[in-house]
Each structure stands twice: as C-alpha cells, then as structure tokens.
Amino acid sequence: xxFKWEYISTLKSKSFxxxxxxxxxxxxxxxxxxxxxxxxxxxxxxxxxxxxxxxSEIASTVLKRLKVLDDxxxxxxxxxxxxxxxxxVVYSIMKTDRLFFEFMHEVFREKMxxxxxxxxxxxxxIFFNRKKEQSEKVASWSDSTFCKLKQVYIRILFxxxxxxxxxxxxxxxxxxxxxxxxxxxxxxxxxKYLNALIGEV
Numbered sequence: 001x002x003f004k005w006e007y008i009s010t011l012k013s014k015s016f017x018x019x020x021x022x023x024x025x026x027x028x029x030x031x032x033x034x035x036x037x038x039x040x041x042x043x044x045x046x047x048x049x050x051x052x053x054x055x056s057e058i059a060s061t062v063l064k065r066l067k068v069l070d071d072x073x074x075x076x077x078x079x080x081x082x083x084x085x086x087x088x089v090v091y092s093i094m095k096t097d098r099l100f101f102e103f104m105h106e107v108f109r110e111k112m113x114x115x116x117x118x119x120x121x122x123x124x125x126i127f128f129n130r131k132k133e134q135s136e137k138v139a140s141w142s143d144s145t146f147c148k149l150k151q152v153y154i155r156i157l158f159x160x161x162x163x164x165x166x167x168x169x170x171x172x173x174x175x176x177x178x179x180x181x182x183x184x185x186x187x188x189x190x191x192k193y194l195n196a197l198i199g200e201v
Contacts, residue, residue, distance in 0.1 A: 007135055008099070020047050077089070091193050111123075162197075177194075
C-alpha cells in the first residue's frame with residue numbers, strides 16, 4: 001500500500017476493539033457479508049453497546065480494518081492465540097491509518113532499536129510537532145485532537161500488550177509473533193509493518 005493517502009484524525013474517537021474484531025472475523029469466516037454484519041450489529045447488538053449509532057460505528061470501523069487483511073490473517077484472529085490476534089489487529093490499524101503507522105515506525109520501532117524502552121510524553125510531542133511541519137493538514141488540527149490521539153495510541157499499545165503502564169512510566173514491550181505470521185508478512189511484502197512492531201531495520 002502506498003503512503004500517498006491522507007492523514008486522518010478519526011482514530012481519536014475509536015479504540016483497539018480486539019474482541020469486536022474477533023467477533024466480526026468469525027462472522028466473515030461463517031460466510032456473512034458486510035451488509036449482514038452491519039445489520040446484525042444494529043439489530044442483534046452483537047457488540048453489547050447502548051446506541052444504534054455506536055453499534056454502526058464499531059461495525060464500520062472493524063470492517064474497514066478487516067478489509068485490508070487476507071484470509072490467512074482473518075483465520076488467525078478467529079482461531080489463533082490471543083497475543084497473535086492482538087498484533088494482527090495492530091497491523092490492521094497501521095494499514096488503515098497513516099499517522100498511526102508513522103508513529104509505530106518512527107517512534108515505537110526506534111525505541112526498540114535504540115533500547116530506550118520508556119515511552120515519554122515528549123516522544124509524542126516531538127512526533128506530532130514533526131508531522132505538523134511536514135503536513136498542512138496535520139498542522140490545522142487542534143491541540144485537543146493531538147491530546148486525544150495520544151491517549152488512544154497509548155490505550156491501543158497497552159491493550160495489545162505492546163506497552164506496560166499507561167501513565168508516566170510506559171515500558172515498550174517487544175511482541176512475540178508466530179513465525180508463520182512473520183513469514184506471511186514478508187511474503188506479501190509487508191515487512192515494514194512487521195519491523196514497526198518488532199523493532200527491526
């Protein structure tokens with residue numbers, strides 16, 4: 001996938017959604033199509049949330065992420081171990097959100113490369129300031145947008161097991177990824193996402 005797509009800030013109102021992603025992946029494996037899944041989300045409340053608007057939002061977000069995954073990854077989310085499934089969800093977020101991928105590649109990956117395993121507030125500030133200099137669109141976002149993005153990034157990393165702690169001392173954790181998944185990422189030409197996750201050049 002080319003990195004010519006636009007920067008977006010919609011992740012600020014979304015979250016990791018691992019359980020929801022696994023549920024929808026299971027429905028896809030059973031042969032349900034996008035329309036049927038969205039209908040089940042609204043009518044059957046498969047995500048156990050109060051409002052119909054939120055049900056639709058979760059369904060749309062999860063389906064968008066799953067669309068960038070092939071059958072191998074969807075099968076792994078459904079039937080693989082939890083830790084592998086979580087890393088595949090992180091991969092799907094990187095594939096659908098340019099800014100999050102660049103954060104993972106430029107900040108998270110470098111933390112592991114340089115053995116600097118604490119993620120500080122200043123790391124986010126430096127990253128976002130650099131992006132503001134590189135993109136007029138990012139520069140136009142409000143301070144509250146960056147504050148929310150930071151919170152969501154931390155929560156995604158924490159819930160996926162890539163971070164210990166969500167407060168001041170946030171320790172970066174190198175994930176253990178199944179060799180089968182590592183090889184598949186390399187075979188399909190997505191090594192850059194793998195490197196962002198495991199801290200390799």
